Amino acid sequence: MAGKVKNCPHCGKLYADYGAHMCRDCEDKMREKEAEVVNYVRDNPKAKILEITEATGCSEQLIKKLIREGRFEQVGVKMTYPCEKCGAPILSGKFCQTCKENMQKELQKQAAGVVAARQAASANRGQGMHSKDKGR
Structure with missing residues (x-):
């Protein structure tokens, strides 16, 4: 299957895109x-x-x-180059280990909050059903 024909983002020349992001010359x-x-x-x-x-x-x-x-x-x-969040020198990736750990903790905290909110909503729906059943 042939690649898509695109304009090279660098020079504007048409090229067949086989996974490259630019023409062969560029x-x-x-x-x-x-x-x-x-x-x-x-x-x-x-x-x-x-x-x-x-x-x-x-x-x-x-x-x-x-x-x-x-x-x-x-x-x-x-x-090294600077971490995108705090500027600390790093060798790879976009963030230093400290920022990665902090972001992971924050993400886990947010996920736990979502889970707790869903459980509370589910429990409230379950209580609502029992209330209706009692009235019958």
């Missing part, structure tokens, strides 16, 4: 840019994200993507 350019960033970080292991963006012209988003994928660790450099 995909090749992206791979070259990624290689440039990885090489820069390998040669400058203490570089910060801002310095890398200025030196390579790549977006901060691309650099964070490469960090999440572990691309810099493959060349022997451990880089």
